[in-house]
Amino acid sequence: MNSTERAAFRFEQVSASPLETIKIGEELAALLWPGSVVALRGTLGAGKTQLVKGLARGLGIHEEITSPSYTIISEYEGILPLYHMDAYRLSGEEEFIRTGAEELFYGKGISVVEWSERVQGLIPADAVLAEIAITGPEERRVTVSYPAGKTP
């Protein structure tokens, strides 16, 4: 699955700095709904966590966002709860289920999953996909795609 195969609606933004990526994340927060799942893709250092910092800001969360690589899930209270998940170090989908992360997809909070491709089989069909590509030392291309019926 990639953004061109499934998108009913898609937008692309170029970021020239980490701060701009945070801004894109903040804007994305306004284009989600209670219970949204955001599947994040992009290589190491692409800026996935920067985007989540923006999402958190958009949800009125002032706590510092740190990478949940070891904990798998970090939970924050905002306008809606934010569940920041990272599948990078998981052994597989079973471990993701054991942590209780998958259940959170079906609650009212916003779930955002770094390295979502590692748990692809568990990502709901109506998830929003955000892909970050490294296009220069400080430049990133952020592509956000929505499936049919979930266009903002």
Ligand SMILES: Nc1ncnc2c1ncn2[C@@H]1O[C@H](COP(=O)(O)OP(=O)(O)OP(=O)(O)O)[C@@H](O)[C@H]1O
């Ligand atoms: N335009 C940009 N947007 C986001 N990050 C950028 C940008 N330009 C440079 N960077 C740098 O790239 C790095 C992105 O780190 P970040 O932790 O957000 O990546 P990640 O995709 O979450 O990586 P990981 O897979 O290790 O979790 C940071 O060091 C940041 O300063």
Ligand SMILES: [Mg+2]
């Ligand atoms: Mg990260």
